[in-house]
Amino acid sequence: MCLVKTTAHLLFYSFVFGGTTFYSYVASPIAFKVLEKDQFSALQNKIFPYFFQMQAASPVILALTAPIALTTGPLSSLVVASVSGLTNLFWLLPWTHKVKEQRKNIAKKYTGSELEAKDAILRKEFGKSHGLSLLFNLSNVCGMLAYGVCLSGGLLRKIPK
Template sequence: MFFQMQAISPIILGLTAPIALTTGAITSLVAASISGAVNYFVLLPVTQGIKEERKKVAKEYSGDELELKDAPLRKSFGQSHGLSLLLNMTNVLGTLAYGIYLSKGIFKYIPK
């Protein structure tokens, strides 16, 4: 659900913007949405597959043999999880950048 919201909420924000969006604002929302979509459609299935494989290996092996079979799976899981965290950060920064663009645009309409 979290990754779905990461992918969809920037689109909703862009469609409901109270001002005309600049190229920077649109770019930040696109980056945020793409990072959520990659997390959901690519990394989530990969990570879940690795977790299932680790469970299968844990049932079949024990001791040193388990360690030998599980070590590459742990490494793969760590890599995919780390990439997911990077994409989470991209989503947060894209949304933050959009907020900055939005606030600059709204402040133009406030009388001084």
């Protein structure tokens, strides 16, 4: 086992898993609480394309550099993680952006109860897209966690007793 390759792999895995988990469950909720709605939205709009690209590409890089055999367990966990990132990047992110733009447009055209009626439909659609995005983000984290467990087990088996 090449020490440099294994070390680089572990550091990269730690960065990806730690970064995704920290941003998803610590930084983003704090930002939501302390920033104004427009500021939070602007922040997420800048971060999410890169965030989802990282979620999609990192498992592929991990698979290509794995210091353990990629049997069904580790490989399937990386596939789940990557597909989750791809789903967020290419389906849910554009859908969410589209709904947000529609909401901005109707806010310019309507007021009062007419605005409320039209916006209610879009809020519901935004809730669906956002909820699915959260689910796929969680599946990415779970896939990466499962890979980490497989990675740890595989590396522990290589340690001389």
